[in-house]
Amino acid sequence: MTGGDVDIAHTAALFADPARVRVLTALGDGRSLAASVLAGEAGLSAQGTSAHLAKLREAGLVTVERSGRHRFYRLAGPQVGEVLETLARLSPAQPVKSLKAGTRAQALRYARTCYDHLAGRLGVAVTAALLEHGALATTDGVPTTQRREQDSISKPLATHPYELGPNAAEIFAALDVDLPAARRRKRPLLRFCLDWSEQRHHLAGALGAELATAFERLGWIEPRTAGHRALRLTDTGHKELAERLDIRTL
Template sequence: MTGGDADIAATAALFADPARARVLAALADGRSLAASVLAGEAGLSAQGTSAHLAKLREAGLVTVERSGRHRFYRLAGPEVAEVMETLARFAPPQPVRSLKAGTRAQALRFARTCYDHLAGRLGVAVTSALLEAGALAATDGVRSTRRREGDRLSAPLTTHPYTLGPEAQPVFGSLGVDVDAVRRRKRPLLRFCLDWSEQRHHLAGGLGAELAVAMERLGWIERRAPGHRAVRLTDRGIIELDARFGVTLAA
């Protein structure tokens, strides 16, 4: 017998549990973490963390890699992080009961990782700057990262109106990104998401991931504390983005 419709409720239930949601959130920046680290970040016992990880592995949402006596867990792929971004768009905000919680939420909206590429205000601004600089080109005649008709809210675009622009090689090359090398990999070179907090497109795919790595290597952005998807735009990053791309952002 062939299978019926997809059992959305079964998968949705895995995201609905607050403890499992915290485990997934801790992995949402693409890191591989040991169960003991995940327990600390999610505020769970070792036994509880193991039980949640077993369910997530069984559902294909996380994978595990052995290194000596230790096991390291990570999301099964960027698609899992994209589901979390979509849910974040429709989920009510958690109550802010402290200055720390409010600051954290603001930091996520400003700049964060969506699995392995930049999102938030920073991610959208950089994507727009690449379009203006000719590193990217719009194929639909709209020279903007604004939402197009039919784009689903906070979701990866199944099709997108962008291609590499005439200045792609020099612009990305100046940041230390080899476009041809990224193109030769199995991962799609160009993908785009509709950012949940900005409602505009940000660059994803292989090129988006390499761009995030390059900006961190150049000292433009820094990772915040473990378990925090927000990234910090450094003073150097503020200066370089303004000088090279005309992007004016406050840290």
């Protein structure tokens, strides 16, 4: 017998629990974390964290890897991170009840990881600069990273109007990005997300992951707080992005 229709409601219910969302969000930058670390980041008890992780594993949203006596959990793939970003685009902002909460929300909008690539104002600005400098090119006649008419705010970009530009090799080499290595990854070289906070496209896919890795390796970005998706653009990062991509205001 063949299966019936997919049970969207079952999966959607997993995202309806605030505690489970905190667990998934903690894993949203692609890290593998122990349950004890997740409990601290999500503000949950060890027992509660284990229960949520069991449900997420059963649904195929997270995977687990054993290392010695420890288990490390991570998102099952970038598609789970895309669902989180999609829901963020559809969701109202939580009321800010403290200066700390307001600062954290502002930091997420400024720069964050979206699974394993750059998002927020930083991610959008870098993508736009890559387009302006010919590292990327559009194929639909629109010369910007603006949201296209057909882009649904409730879905990741199934298709995108970008390709590598004539200056791709030169620009990515100047950013210490290994373009051949990105091509060898077992995933699409170019993918794009509609950034939930900026409503413009940012670079994802294998090339987006290589770019984020290079920025971190060069010391241009660093986590604002351990265990949080928000990123800080370092003084070196500000200087280098101004010189190499003419990004002077963020």
